Amino acid sequence: MSSDSISGRSALPHIALFPFLAKGHTIPYIQLARHLRRRRLATVTFFTTRGSNAAFVRAALSASTENDDGPAPVVVVELEFPADAQGIPRGAESAERLTSAGTLAAFVHAASLLQPQLDATLQAAQATAAPVSLLVADPFLHWANASAARIGIPKVSFFGTSTFMHVMQELVPRHNPFASLHEGEWIKMATRRRWAVPEFPHIRFTFEDLIAPCGDGPSSAAAMVELGGKVQETVNGSHGLIINSFHGLEGAYIDFWNQHLGPRAWAVGPLCCLSPDQPTNGASPRPPWIEWLDSKQESGHALLYIALGTMSAIPEAQLRALADGLEWAGMGFIWPVRLKDIDLGAGFEERTKGRGLVVREWVDQPEILRHPSVRGFLTHCGWNSILEGATAGVPLAAWPMNSDQPFHAKLLVDDLRIAVRSVRTSNGTLRGPVTGQEISELVRELMLGEAGIEAAKKAAELSALAKEAMAEGGSSWKAMEEMIAVLCAKNQENS
Template identity: 60%
Template structure:
């Protein structure tokens, strides 16, 4: 059963209901948003989740802002759902796209508990923030007469490309395997942004494997409708990174988008943990820094299933490159090859546990990041001033990669052997790209640019920055549409940005 209704200390602050989709990559930015709201005393929060995810959320919610400004309400996850392994309450525990669709359907069964809990909130909810994957929350908000804003954890660039794909339907004139005169994948020039050229695979990546396209397109339609019919859209980004696309969305697409990131910088600063409490890989990084040895960080996401044979090829490529590296491996039981970890023990470390990625990226020894190009990872790398080698695989990752490589020029692209997104990456390619990132001219230029963006990111979330202004403006506008708060009660008026 859901926890008892939450009564906050209130003090005249808005009271928000926040509900993430059950996946760590979707949940972490909203935890960071809560910590930001609490730190700046902008709102009190009731955070909704399920028992299997509650410990992760409570660990992420920082202390020190008082005990009466946030509560975690646990909604019982439906039991014995066909297609979902017993006990799984997070997308990371799913093994197939079929399971993912079953999971999103099962999450909708939480609605009666959610509606009852929101209705019982004291003080009443000022507005709801919900992940777009929880598309049914729109109906909940309408039935409760509460404004609702969507959160979708992808870049503005990817949001805009999704909208323009629907508008222009380039897949009607492109097909798999189309190539140009040089044998490279054929591209479509986006009319509104002629400098952007996307491939058929870029456009179809959000829909996953071919067998899942029909179901994924149906889900994509629900996500789009959930966003379109919301009172606003929260985007985890900042103007210094994506200004043209934020402007385009707000002028040509709806609803109003608020760029309030990067949320990974939103947590208040805390004193570092004592050396004795540090995990062994952080001590290892300290040793590398003391020796003046730059380190490459590798993390390839938590949702895409990478075959063991491919990960062994990555291991061989890293060994060939001869660089110092730290690799956060998923799944933790993967075999990276006979004797690999013993052979590289002086240069590399393989971590098979959950790591604080931002803490690693912010370490002074880290000089490069080999990434799947998920948006959370991109933002963490940008804020840390670390250039990337990008290897997109699914979802919005190809759009992110094009944006980082072709436009921002803060990344180097990993190429597959057959030039398709799902093709095999040989060890020689891994070795070549990471060497260029860490020691080559392209890596040096990417580092200069990403360091500049890092400074802009910090300015955005600081008090008076554009993201800080956007958070206050969002709260003011949404509360003004709700009877809970009149315009005079919430001093978050509009400001020019």
């Protein structure tokens, strides 16, 4: 275990952050750390593991702290991930390396072996001039509740998902939709029969939406059900819940959670709405993909951005069908492809050159979405991507695949109406294949159709509300201050 010093800092509250070891979970924690520091609300210690995870965190944090006069930089503490963890690929210290839902459950268990190192670091900090006032941890790290209790500090859960998802995770089991199906019937009815929780009847799920997050096959499903139960238990056993959202986006669900479910939720987002970091070196070259976007803006082209997440392993045949659909739609696009050697079909990139760009390197997704030439977003419905799209005012087309994504797609289409619709698979299941023809029709509906125009109007309205929430005196601005006052004040008095 290695770290920067966590002692001798200011009299501000000292907040420790510990995200789950996956980029999609880590990014909002980095944004939270930046927000706390910029607003001088707290000093921050950030827990992660050595290697690529620590490098990713340090690079992201350093980009926002160079050449400023803010309080002490965020301290990064590096824990040693177990080298011999069972059930996961050797050397996998980030969930992006995993291949199935069952493997995810094993990875979550492996992360629990970090608890002694966390406990020792927190305990040592309590004997310094800057004891930890509050622990913020991902509910996948379910053992962190006990770690905080052991040293007598409050612990808040912060899960990178929507309030809508938190609410539905509580309500769906209470009403048990599967009880209405006869034995053996649920498979046959999974894609046809619809169901709604009585509290929010306008959101109607298929049974496929409800079972999709449970993974492939009985063993994966059992592992994910068990993990989901631990997550809910961890949230309910916390002193509060941080939500990366805002009242203009999810007011009904935030209010319902606080009035009927709990523990207290503080909506402090969208954290991606923070002012973009400025380059520290004005001479740094602009990435080629930004220059390409600029050229499209100058010529008046409207572009579609495609991003399907970092956790889903999409078959090569499906990516080729996506390429076919983009070509047939005839629309301009920018598409980052993670695997450099992936085959998108013979001649695809040459035939679409000029109106489309395939990028085989890291891109800054928020910067792309903020670019004026980007007018649509085909997304897997990860919560970070949804917030980035909504903040930029870009309408969406939904392609949910697993985890919380099917629930988010329902929120986008049926409630917020910032997405035209969800993609239609060939066999009616979320994991089924999607044809090039369907992609072509969906893209044209988003970029040219009446539904796309209406979704764009809604997205623009939400963008304004997001900025208002994060501005000084806005609902999210106040919620952050209130959370720290409620949870950190008593600890500071006792320190």
